[in-house]
Structure formats: structure tokens, C-alpha cells
Amino acid sequence: MSSRTSPQPAAGAPRTLAEELRARSDDGLAALLRARPDLVHPVPADLTQLATRLSTRASVVRALExxxxxxxxxxxxLAVAPDPVPAEDLLALLIGRDTKAADEPDTADRLPAALAELRGQALLWGPPEALRLVRTVREALGSGPTGLGPVYAEAGAGLPPSRLQEILADAGQPTTPDAVSALDSLHALWTETPDRADALLADAPEGVRGVLHRLMWGPPYGQTPPRPVRAADARTPVEWLQARGLLLPAGRDSVVLPREVALHLRGGRAHREVHPLPPEVHATRTHEPHLVDAAAAGQAFHAVRTVEELLELFSAEPAAALRAGGLGVRDLRRTAAALDLPEPQVAFWLELAYGAGLLATDGEADERWSPTPLFDAWLHRPAAERWTLLARTWLDATRVAALVGSRDSKDKVLGALGPGLDRALAPEVRRAVLGHLAALPPGSAPDAAELTERLRWERPLRGGELRDRLVAWTVAEAEQLGLTGRGALSAPARALLAGDDPSDLLALLLPEPLAEVILQPDLTAIAPGPLETPLAQTLAVAADIESKGGATVYRFTPESVRRALDAGRTAAELHAFLAEHSRTPVPQPLSYLIDDVARRHGRLRVGIASAYLRCDDDTLLDELLADRRAAQLRLRRLAPTVLAAQADPAAVLTQLRAMGYAPAAESPEGDVVIARPDARRTPPRTPPAPVPDGPPQVSDLHLAAAVRTIRAGDRASTVTHRTPNPTGSVPRTSAAETLATLQTAVLTGSPVWIGYVNADGAATQRVIEPVRVEGGFVTAFDQLHESVQTFSLHRITGVAEIDE
Structure with missing residues (x-):
């Protein structure tokens, strides 16, 4: 296969990429624009401009990925083959010079589909006997992936003709009169006369084969100063190779193995190994589908409850937002401790709530993270619908919570809810991973390493290490969110991936929320299953969660009961609430606890002086004045029922509660201040939009309009007319001839080619279909702009009929 004698294309074959595009159907052009949507922004004026846009490096790299x-x-x-190259020579580059197609059927069978894909994306053009890779693709790929060096014509271009004649003589080739023919002779030695090349290597001394073996599969460069040595003077394997032209100078301190030599040594293969078939993803574990769905549903319910608890926590104690954006490390740790979860998991749930629009900053001067009004609406929806919102958010989000705690390119730590977490590749990897899980039989769980290998095969140039990490993160997060159970995809997740609503499927798998708890004499309440949202919220205020699991244990304490009273509940309301939601009678110790805390609650009032304490029972104030633990408050009696304190109200409240009292905060009007934990909400907020991964996909309607526009522009730029015009200028006809031709075109409905000078004096050529000629104007359909326009007759320089 010679680089000097290129195969000749058949008669009628396209001479350029634009000509091949012109021969495509409208569906073929639409498929090209769909595969490479960057070409549509903006829409090319004609096919020549489209071909130029196809060859830009940015568009080519995006297509190769x-x-x-x-x-x-x-x-x-194709990038290392001569241009053009026949399809049979390309197959030989893939399977080897001496290998038959029947010996590697997978490669031979898959090659037509691969060529069709390259042709469909306009990275390749030409007939099968003369395939041509788009030049920018050849430049983008180079020979690096194959490990091949430059051809003789490039590697030896800088050598003096005298040195080339010496190399030819030492290689046993006849000398030639010039450098070009000398390089052609060396090229022919290794490509057209393999027997003579083998004979040359057969006489090589020991060590030459070892040098060639190290260079043949790449990299083809060796670090040694080149020497213009003759065969008789060669003393080392490298000198023997330089004398015969198997190594040529590549710089002051390096030599290179020419491509022809490497291909001969490889047996004609461009790659050491090709991979025509994707790696299979096997099921390493198999479970009953109903067990998978049950496990996934349990985790889905846990995900909903975790997000609910997280946002309830932020309702009561909003976290400060950093100036640079995001959540501080201390607040993340505090939240993790409150939820009894690892910090990476808390970061995941925070990012999920943020992406779903349930959490945002309030926009105040002292900016804080709080739930949004959407959180209240979300709470009142069924659990299955709440999970669906979370799952869809995760599937399409470009923010990657697993990056929290890592460092960016500037060595800055990435924080939860902060900038720098967007990765446009994430949604694509998530859908690909779940798609492979969906392709397995229900209940089948694959190995994560096989998923990684499969995605490497599907997109080798896309993502790299980030893609591999995203696969592992996707597997873990899908299990954490309840899309998978025991490593296998659940039925609701399959519906979600197919674009359907999974809520109905999930609702059948979720346990029915309970409206009752079991109250016990030891001041605990046991919830044997998930509780209805209002019950769970009220119970979380009036009691402390002691343990979670299959059943949740709540414990009532004086502090928790006081917390309920501070939130506005009365003792009577607490008694009624517990009686309504308990399967058993309310235990007497719990009733006594509520009454005792309520009796003492609010007897002491703390207000603003610096701070003051007010109580109708002066003996209680006497007790406080005598208590050494209150010394730090520096209390002083102002009246029989009023004490003044030299500390702020919050500190006074904290210290008195630590001493076992149950004080209540008082407003300036003398009313008890009620602190509601669900009062913190941000103004309405829009969820963060995913970062687009390149240009947006084009709708079918937009594609059809783009194809029509390109076709019309191409007709206008390539049309020929009956009046010869060798100069390419606009047609020139008299006014009478122009008017007669246009009136005839109106009657016959045929298009015409006109020259037109606009108001700025610029001359253009148009293909129009005249509809009406009157009043000095022509109303016609302009094929270039795909619209009806009006043209002034006096600005039309000439007209010519279309040569069909």
C-alpha cells in the first residue's frame, strides 16, 4: 500500500465533503445535525458552510468524544493510513497483513457499522474504494494512539540527498538521483517488497531485534544522538539501524522508527489489539425481584425521611452561608452529629435537597440556609411522590456531592452547597450505569468494575478518571437513594429511567404510614413503623429520638416537654394528642411529667432590661438569689416579684434551664414568646439549573427547518442559469426583458435567478419563485431565507431562468 499512488475514486464519486453532503437525503442531513447539534447554532447558510463548520477542531473533538x-x-x-485508502486496506490495518477476515470475524463484521457511524457524523467521506478522513480528524488523532511514527517522506525530509543515497546503498537498494525518489524507494522496500525487508532483517546482528521490539509498538522515539554512520562502520545495534535507514534523525538527541518499518514489524497492524465488541456486564449476584424491590423501597422511604429530618433541623436552626457560597465545615459537622450520619452522606442529602429546590439561602444580609416554601408543599405529598422528585433531581443533576472535601485545580477545598461541584458528565454517566443495570434480568446485580470497563469502551475519550469515579459514585448513590436494592435495579427505578412516573409502583411497595405509637411506662414511645408526617413532626418536638431502625424509639424528658410548651403547645393539648395517637392508655408517669413541667413552665419570665426575671411567687425568687449557681447572672431584686440580671436574656434562659427551672421568654408587651421550629423559610427560590453539556439537543421541528434553510441556501449558491455568465457576476437584462421574464414565471410557477442590489448598494444573487408583479414590486418566495419577500423592480439588475 503506497502513500505515493492513491486509489482513484470511481467516476461520479464526490470530490469534496460538501458534494457528499449534497447527495445526502434530508433525513440523512437531519441525522447529522442531531448527532452534532453544535452545527445548528447558528444554522449554516448552505452545505459549503456546513462542511466548513464540520471541520472545525472544536466540533471534531466533540464528535470524537x-x-x-x-x-x-x-x-x-484511517489517520495513519494513506489518504484515500480502500476499505480492504483499512481492514488489513486492523487485523494484520497476513490475517484473513474469517480469522477475525468480529472485526470484519463490525467494520461496516463503524464506517457508517463515521460517515454519518461526517468524519469520513468518499466511496469504499477511496475512503477519506476529514483532515481535522486526522490532525486531532495523529499517530499517538497507534504508537506509529512519521512516514519516510516526513521523517527523512530534512536529510541531505547524499546521506539518503548512502542509506539506500547500505540497505541494498539502488541509488536514485534525488531525495524524493530516495524516500520513495525506502517506502517501497517496507511496503511493497516484504521479502526483501525480511532478508535485510535476517542479517541483523544480535540486539537489533530487541531495539526494534521496544520501538515498534510505540513510542517510536529513542533517546540517542543520531549519527550519519555507514554500514561498514556500525558497531552497535542502533548504528546498524541508522546506517540502513530503519532509524532516522528526529532531533539533536533522538531518533525515530519510520511508520513503514513499524507496520512491517507489526504484521501490518495499526493497533496491537482491537476491540470490536463491548465488554459484557454480567450478573454477579441474583436475587428475587420482589426482595430487590422491597429493599429498594425501604431505602427510598429512609431517603425521604432523612431529607425531611435534615430540613426540619435547618428550619429550627438555619446554617450560615459562607461569603464564597456554600456551607461551613462546622455546620456540616453539627448537622452530621444531629442526624447521626457520616459527613459525606449529609453532604449528599444537602445537595439533593438543594437541587430539588427544597433548600436555599434566604437572601438576607446575614445569609442563611433554610427550607424553601416548596418544602411545605413537598411534606404534604405522598411519600412515593416525594421520592420521585428526589430521584429525578439526582438523575439530572450536574452537581456531584461526592466531590465535597476534595480540592479543585487551585488547591481550594470544595464545600457542600458551594461552587465548583458541577460536572456536566454526571447525568450521562448515571443514565448509562442505570441503563446497563436495566438491561440485566430483574434482580441481577453486576460488578462495578465491569460497569466501569463498559463505559470506558463506550466513550474512551470522554471523562477519563472522572468518568471512572462517577461510575463508583453512581452505584453507591443509587443504593443510598433507593433506586437499587441489593445492587439490582428496582421496578420503580426502571419506570423512572424509561421516562414514566414511578410513584404508583413505589406506593405499592412502601409501608402504610402509622397514625399510632406505643407509649410505655418508662417515658418512651415506640413507633413500630413509619409514622404519618404530622404525627412524626409533633412527636419529634415533644420527645427525643433515642434509636432508629425497624422501630423508632422516642423518649420524653423534661427538656423535650418544655420544648413542646415553648413551641406553643399546652399541657391539655399534649394530653389530648398522646391519648389520640397511643394504642395503649397514656402511662401515669408520662402524664405526671407533662403536668409537672407545665406547672413550672412560665412561672419565671425573662425579658429585656439588660435582662430581668419576673415571677408571682416571691419565694421562688428568694431561692434563686440564694442559689450559688446563679451567681454568674449577678441577680438583684428590684421589686418583690422582679429581679434584674447583668446578662442577656438568652444567657439567663440557658443558665436557668441548666439549673432545672423552666423559664419562659417574655416579649416587651409581657407575652410569652413562642418559638416555632417550623417558622424559618426562605422566599420562593428557583432550583439550581444543571450545567449544560455542550450545545442543547435540537428538536425535530428545529431540525426540519434547519435542513430546509440549508437546502435553500445551497440551491441559491450553486444554481446555474441559461445565460452564460463566466465572470460569476449578477445577471444583466433590460427592464422590459426583466418584467416579461418575471410575469412569465408568475404564470408558470417556475423559479428564476435574479441579481438584486439592496439599499446599501450590495449586489446579491437570489433564487425566487414570483407570486405577483404589480406596482413596481415583485412579491416572491425567497428560497435563501425560506420566506415571502417583496423586491423593488428597479433594484433587480437582471433575471435568468433556472437551468434544471
Whole structure:
């Protein structure tokens, strides 16, 4: 296969990429624009402009990133092959010079599909006997992936003709009169006369084969100063190779193995190994589908409850937002301790709530993170619908919570809810991973390493290490969110992936929320299952969660009961609430506890002086004045029922509660201040939009309009007319001839070609379909702009009929 004698295309074959595009159907053009949507922004004026846009480096690199491994290997083989190359020579580059197609059927069978993919994306053009890779693709790929060096014509271009004649003589080739023919002779030695090349290598001394073996699969460069040595003077294997042209100078201190020599040594293969088939994803574990769905549903319910608890916590104690954006490390740790979860999991739930629009900053001067009004609406929806919102948010989000705690390119730590967490590749990887899980039989769980290998094959140039990490994170997060159970995809997740609403399927799997708890004499309440949201919220205020699991244990304490009273509940309301939601009679110790705390609650009032204490029982104030633990408050009696304190009200409240009292805060009007834990909400907020991964996909309607526009522009730029016009200028006809031709075109409905000078004096050429000629104007359909326009007759320089 010679680089000097290129195969000749058949008669009628396209001479340029634009000509091949012109021969495509409208559906073919639409498929190209759909595969490479960057070409539509803006819409090219004609096919020549489209071909130019196709060849830009940014567009080519984006298209190469979407190729699978085998299609990319085919493109890499085309990049090192002569241009053009017949399809049979390309197959030989993939399977080897002496290998038959029947010996590697997978490669031979998959090659037409790979060529069709490259042709469909306009990375390749030309007939099968003369395939041409788009020049920018050849430049983008180079020979690096194949490990091949430059051809003789490039590697030896800087050598003096005298040195080339010496190399030819030492290689046993006849000398030639010039450098070009000398390089052609060396090229022919290794590509057209393999027997003579083998004979040359057969006489090589010991060590030459070892040097060639190290260079043949790449990199083809060796670090040694080149020497213009003759065969008779060569003393080392490297000198023997330089004398015969198997190594040529590549710089002051390096030599290179020419491509022809490497291909001969490889047996004609461009790659050491090709991968025509994707790695299979096997089921390493198999479970009953109903067990998978049950496990996933349990985790889905836990996910909903965790987000609910997290946002209830932020309702009561909003976290400060950092100036640079995000959540501080201390607040993250505090939240993790309150929820009894690891910090990475808390970061995941925070990011999920933020992405779903349930959490945002309030926009105040002292900015804080709080639930949004959407959180209240979300709370009143069924659990299955709440989970669906979370799952859809995760599937489409570009923010990656697993990056929290890592460092960016500037060595800055990435924080939860902060900037720098967006990765446009994330949604694509998540859908790909779940898609492979969905392709397995229900109940089947694969190995994460096989999923990683499969995605590497599908997109070898896309993502790299980040893609591999995203696969592992996707597997873990899908299990954490309840999309998978025991490693296998659940039925609701399959529906979600298919674009359907999974709520109905999940609702059948979730346990029915309970409206009752079991109250015990030891001041605990046991919830044997998930509780209805209002019951769970009230119980979380009036009691402390002691343990979680299959059953949740709540414990009533004086502090928890006081917390309920501070939130506005009365003792009577607490008694009624517990009686209504308890399967058993309310235990006497719990009733006594509520009455005792309520009796003491609010007897002491703390208000603003610096701070003051007010109580109708002066003996209680006497007790406080005598208590050494209150010394730090520096209390002083102002009246029989009023004490003044030299501390702020919050400190006084904290210290008195630590001493075992149950004080209540008082407003300036003398009313008890009620602190409601659900009072903190942000103004309405819009969820963060995912970062787009390149240009947006184009709708079918937009594609059809784009194809019509490109076709119309191409007709206008390539149309020929009956009046010869060798200069390419606009047609020139008399006014009478122009008017007659246009009136005839109106009657016959045929398009015409006109020259037109606009108001700025610029001359253009148009293809129009006249509809009406009157009043000095022509109303016609302009094929270039795909619209009806009006043209002034006096600005039309000439008209010519279309030569069909």
C-alpha cells in the first residue's frame, strides 16, 4: 500500500465533503445535525458552510468524544493510513497483513457499522474504494494512539540527498538521483517488497531485534544522538539501524522508527489489539425481584425521611452561608452529629435537597440556609411522590456531592452547597450505569468494575478518571437513594429511567404510614413503623429520638416537654394528642411529667432590661438569689416579684434551664414568646439549573427547518442559469426583458435567478419563485431565507431562468 499512488475514486464519486453532503437525503442531513447539534447554532447558510463548520477542531473533538472504542480505533487506523485508502486496506490495518477476515470475524463484521457511524457524523467521506478522513480528524488523532511514527517522506525530509543515497546503498537498494525518489524507494522496500525487508532483517546482528521490539509498538522515539554512520562502520545495534535507514534523525538527541518499518514489524497492524465488541456486564449476584424491590423501597422511604429530618433541623436552626457560597465545615459537622450520619452522606442529602429546590439561602444580609416554601408543599405529598422528585433531581443533576472535601485545580477545598461541584458528565454517566443495570434480568446485580470497563469502551475519550469515579459514585448513590436494592435495579427505578412516573409502583411497595405509637411506662414511645408526617413532626418536638431502625424509639424528658410548651403547645393539648395517637392508655408517669413541667413552665419570665426575671411567687425568687449557681447572672431584686440580671436574656434562659427551672421568654408587651421550629423559610427560590453539556439537543421541528434553510441556501449558491455568465457576476437584462421574464414565471410557477442590489448598494444573487408583479414590486418566495419577500423592480439588475 503506497502513500505515493492513491486509489482513484470511481467516476461520479464526490470530490469534496460538501458534494457528499449534497447527495445526502434530508433525513440523512437531519441525522447529522442531531448527532452534532453544535452545527445548528447558528444554522449554516448552505452545505459549503456546513462542511466548513464540520471541520472545525472544536466540533471534531466533540464528535470524537462520542465514539465507542472500536469506532475510534477505526478512525485512528484511517489517520495513519494513506489518504484515500480502500476499505480492504483499512481492514488489513486492523487485523494484520497476513490475517484473513474469517480469522477475525468480529472485526470484519463490525467494520461496516463503524464506517457508517463515521460517515454519518461526517468524519469520513468518499466511496469504499477511496475512503477519506476529514483532515481535522486526522490532525486531532495523529499517530499517538497507534504508537506509529512519521512516514519516510516526513521523517527523512530534512536529510541531505547524499546521506539518503548512502542509506539506500547500505540497505541494498539502488541509488536514485534525488531525495524524493530516495524516500520513495525506502517506502517501497517496507511496503511493497516484504521479502526483501525480511532478508535485510535476517542479517541483523544480535540486539537489533530487541531495539526494534521496544520501538515498534510505540513510542517510536529513542533517546540517542543520531549519527550519519555507514554500514561498514556500525558497531552497535542502533548504528546498524541508522546506517540502513530503519532509524532516522528526529532531533539533536533522538531518533525515530519510520511508520513503514513499524507496520512491517507489526504484521501490518495499526493497533496491537482491537476491540470490536463491548465488554459484557454480567450478573454477579441474583436475587428475587420482589426482595430487590422491597429493599429498594425501604431505602427510598429512609431517603425521604432523612431529607425531611435534615430540613426540619435547618428550619429550627438555619446554617450560615459562607461569603464564597456554600456551607461551613462546622455546620456540616453539627448537622452530621444531629442526624447521626457520616459527613459525606449529609453532604449528599444537602445537595439533593438543594437541587430539588427544597433548600436555599434566604437572601438576607446575614445569609442563611433554610427550607424553601416548596418544602411545605413537598411534606404534604405522598411519600412515593416525594421520592420521585428526589430521584429525578439526582438523575439530572450536574452537581456531584461526592466531590465535597476534595480540592479543585487551585488547591481550594470544595464545600457542600458551594461552587465548583458541577460536572456536566454526571447525568450521562448515571443514565448509562442505570441503563446497563436495566438491561440485566430483574434482580441481577453486576460488578462495578465491569460497569466501569463498559463505559470506558463506550466513550474512551470522554471523562477519563472522572468518568471512572462517577461510575463508583453512581452505584453507591443509587443504593443510598433507593433506586437499587441489593445492587439490582428496582421496578420503580426502571419506570423512572424509561421516562414514566414511578410513584404508583413505589406506593405499592412502601409501608402504610402509622397514625399510632406505643407509649410505655418508662417515658418512651415506640413507633413500630413509619409514622404519618404530622404525627412524626409533633412527636419529634415533644420527645427525643433515642434509636432508629425497624422501630423508632422516642423518649420524653423534661427538656423535650418544655420544648413542646415553648413551641406553643399546652399541657391539655399534649394530653389530648398522646391519648389520640397511643394504642395503649397514656402511662401515669408520662402524664405526671407533662403536668409537672407545665406547672413550672412560665412561672419565671425573662425579658429585656439588660435582662430581668419576673415571677408571682416571691419565694421562688428568694431561692434563686440564694442559689450559688446563679451567681454568674449577678441577680438583684428590684421589686418583690422582679429581679434584674447583668446578662442577656438568652444567657439567663440557658443558665436557668441548666439549673432545672423552666423559664419562659417574655416579649416587651409581657407575652410569652413562642418559638416555632417550623417558622424559618426562605422566599420562593428557583432550583439550581444543571450545567449544560455542550450545545442543547435540537428538536425535530428545529431540525426540519434547519435542513430546509440549508437546502435553500445551497440551491441559491450553486444554481446555474441559461445565460452564460463566466465572470460569476449578477445577471444583466433590460427592464422590459426583466418584467416579461418575471410575469412569465408568475404564470408558470417556475423559479428564476435574479441579481438584486439592496439599499446599501450590495449586489446579491437570489433564487425566487414570483407570486405577483404589480406596482413596481415583485412579491416572491425567497428560497435563501425560506420566506415571502417583496423586491423593488428597479433594484433587480437582471433575471435568468433556472437551468434544471
Amino acid at each position: 462520542r465514539l465507542d472504542r472500536f469506532t475510534l480505533e477505526v478512525a485512528e487506523a
